[in-house]
Amino acid sequence: MSLPQNAAAAVSTGAPAGAAASSPESLERELAQLFVDALNLETTAAEIDVTAPLFGDGLGLDSIDILEVALEISHRYGFQLRSDDENNHKIFQSLRSLAAHVAQHRTK
Secondary structure, eight states: OOOHHHHHHHHHHTTTTTTTTOOOOHHHHHHHHHHHHHHSSSSOGGGTTTTTBBBBTSBBBOHHHHHHHHHHHHHHHHOOOTTTTTTHHTTSBHHHHHHHHHHHHHOO
C-alpha cells in the first residue's frame, strides 16, 4: 500500500499531511470553500475576493460567523483560533491573512 503523494511528501519532510503540497493559493481556495459551506453563503468560493475584508463591506461577516469558521478551522487544520489572541484583527482582516495564519499554525 502506498501513501498518497502529499502524505508521502509530508512524511519525508516532517510536514503535516496536506500541508506538504499546499500552495498559498490552494489554501485560500480551501478556506473560501470552508466559508461557503460553514456559513451557507449565497456565493461560490471562486467569487470570494481573498483580499476583501471579512467584516463590513467585504464578506459582511459578524462575530458569530467567525466563531463558526474558527470551529471548522480547528477541526480541519488541527489548531485553535483563540478569541483572546491580540492578533485577531490582523488574522481576520481578509481571507488571505487568515490563510497565512492557518498555513503557519496548522498541524494537519
